[in-house]
Amino acid sequence: MKIDERHLVQLAAVVQAGGVTEGAAFLGLAQPAVSRTISMLEKRVGEPLFVKGKRPLQPTPLGRALAEHGSTMLAAGRKASDTIESFRVGNSGIVRVGGTPFFMDALIAPMIAEFQTRHPDVRVDLTYGYFPDLRTALHADQIDLAICPIDILDEGSGLTFQQILPGRNVIACSVTHPLLLKRRPQPSHLLDYPWIAPPPGSPLMSDLRGMLLSFGATEIKIRYSGGSLMSVVNYLKTSQALTIMPHSVVFALRNDKSITALPVTIPHPERALGLLKRADALRVPAIDQFARYIGASFDDLKSLIKRHEQSVVWGM
Structure with a gap:
């Protein structure tokens, strides 16, 4: 016997709420529609699903057993809705990040930990590499975001680069x-x-x-x-x-x-650390949240790093 899953969900809502009106309100449905569903379901199974004359409604053993199946689907529906909303605002998902080893270990790893205290349901997968390998990984959709220093980004590369720290x-x-x-x-x-x-x-x-x-x-x-x-x-x-x-x-x-x-001024190339992404990448809220967090963290650090440089390199 095939039972419509929607009917089981409505039955579960009525059992949980203790009444048809309350169950219908919980689901955002009209009370007459839910009443018809319960009647149809009773005719379908050939058994009463509620004890007659009991208020609040009291399910029969069969009604309770079917309502448990409906509760499972109701909970799954809620969880799916929560998952959608969490994904939509960037509070869940996977961020695949590639970066140069020294920067990732010294600077980015602590930022990832801090980011995940605010977004514990976002998983970050980290890989190491330098610009040529990271560029290839981005185009191959093996990573979503690269954090690396580059000299220049060729026009027509299909990538976007957001500078977060000048090279030094x-x-x-x-x-x-x-x-x-x-x-x-x-x-x-x-x-x-x-x-x-x-x-x-x-x-x-x-x-x-x-x-x-x-x-x-x-x-x-x-x-x-x-x-x-x-x-x-x-x-x-x-x-x-x-x-x-x-x-x-x-x-x-x-x-x-x-x-x-050492307090020695040395030559260094024009290079900047930044966030590298594919220009045609699909928008994923968790990736956007992570990129914004890294950018904001470096904005907070820039003045501290500059003062440290003046003190340690030039001030000695």
Whole structure:
């Protein structure tokens, strides 16, 4: 025997509300229509669904059993409505984010955690990569959003770029490095120490080469390479090695008091950190919420980062 699911939902509403009028009001239906549904359902099953003469209405054992099935569908309908509304306002969904390792680990990961305290039903899937790989992943619909530094975005790339932080590199070292004892370290002093190479594929690698060549180096004394941000920091703080880092990463690690920036102004390319998306991407509210949160977080940080730069790099 096939039963119309809508009839079971109306039966469940009447049982839960204790009356046809109340059940109809709960569902936003007219009372006569719900009364007809109950009568039709009783004729269909050939058994009474409510005990006659009882007020509030009291379901028979069969009525109660059928109402339980209707309650399951009623709850599923409510949950579906809640899901739709939550998705529509950006409080649920999945955000697939790709980004460059140092920035993601030092700056973006804490922001993701803060974002999810406000939007706990939004899942964030994180992958690492540099601009060429992230661009490919965006076009292949493998990620929704990339957070990375780029020099220039070619016209016709099919991507949009929102700058969130101007580029600025510094020389990072341990807080006990001998060069910090010099009042004004000179570029030539940097060549007396070994270096940690940035991760392979990182634009920082070309920045390091260009910087050291501008200082007159004929070769680069690489002591360590290929490490994660944590391994580079741990290596720096227990050695006299130097490395090149985005200033914002050093800023993010300032409270650890393990590494700092040398007070040496170095050349750096015109590069900015920003949010990269496909221009033709479907609008997903959770992704929009996340992008706005990251942008607002960097707006709050910009002045702090600038003051830190003036204090640590130029003020020493």
